[in-house]
Amino acid sequence: MWTFIQEQILGMKWLNVLIGNLLNTLGLDTTEKIGGTIQFFIYDVIKIVVLLCTLIFIISYIQSYFPPERTKKILGRFHGIVANIIAALLGTVTPFCSCSSIPLFIGFTSAGLPLGVTFSFLISSPMVDLGSLVLLMSIFGAKVAIVYVVLGLVIAVAGGTLIEKLHLENQVEEFISNAKQIDIPQEELTVKDRLKYSVEQVAGTFKKVFPYILIGVGIGAVIHNWIPEDLIVRFLGNGNPFGVIIATIAGIPMYADIFGCIPIAEALLAKGAKLGVVLSFMMGVTTLSLPSMIMLKKAIKPKLLGVFITICTVGIIIVGYFFNAIQYLII
Secondary structure (H helix, E strand, O other): OHHHHHHHHHOOHHHHHHHHHHHHHOOOOOOOHHHHHHHHHHHHHHHHHHHHHHHHHHHHHHHOOOOHHHHHHHHHOOOHHHHHHHHHHHHHHOOOOHHHHHHHHHHHHHOOOOHHHHHHHHHHHHHOOHHHHHHHHHHHOHHHHHHHHHHHHHHHHHHHHHHHHOOOHHHEOHHHHOOOOOOOOOOOOOHHHHHHHHHHHHHHHHHHHHHHHHHHHHHHHHHHHOOOHHHHHHHHOOOOOOHHHHHHHHHOOOOOOHHHHHHHHHHHHHOOOOHHHHHHHHHHHHHHOHHHHHHHHOOEOHHHHHHHHHHHHHHHHHHHHHHHHHHHHHO
């Protein structure tokens, strides 16, 4: 039953077969490069868009119970590592990319929440949202998805805790640390309000990320059908001990969320890249994208930004090598 759910419901393998049959009927040979590229592109775009809209609707409905004011109050009740854990967990029900998370991070910091707690939230939010759990299940299976989310939360908690211990509060820009907060009473939303909010979030997020989905699927289709397997294996497989580091750094200049990364990761894994290399690339893109770092630089000073990047990079690389070591156990 679980295999059916993973392959036919989450993975939509039936859709891939249907598209392949339709293309063959139209005279395209899907075993050839051009036909295979078109099949991969159509299948992955439809699959990711369906999952995207469904997940955003569900998660946005959950998120409607955690507006910024309520989240601040929840986080304010906890202290120490427990607060970091709660912040990391709350990050799983927030926006899908780091650029969307940074305004919330700024709001929490200006509200006086401990710096380490806000960084646990900032690391967790783009890296391990609930959408990533379902999407990873659809491609890599439940074991990989669960381990990925758990390790992502560990990075978020450990990173936030370390930043707290370093006492870098003076590295936050003054306009944020001196901002005055006004508590605005939160109206309790009705079910109709929550449904309307969820639909609006689906429409807004879809418009924002759809171009990146097309780019990601396009890159994935090229990798899947045109790049020789031995080339991928040479640089990102067993033969290269630095594959994890290369993949992590390669992800930084990109700007995408997990929906844009999935088709690239899927194609790389199918071509023989190690699992840890693929997941490191995904983490690098979602957590350390260059546009996100430029935005974050407006809020914090270079020293704190450097600490944040170092912690995330080291954590991602460690996770990558860990997945490489246990790949044979979970796939």
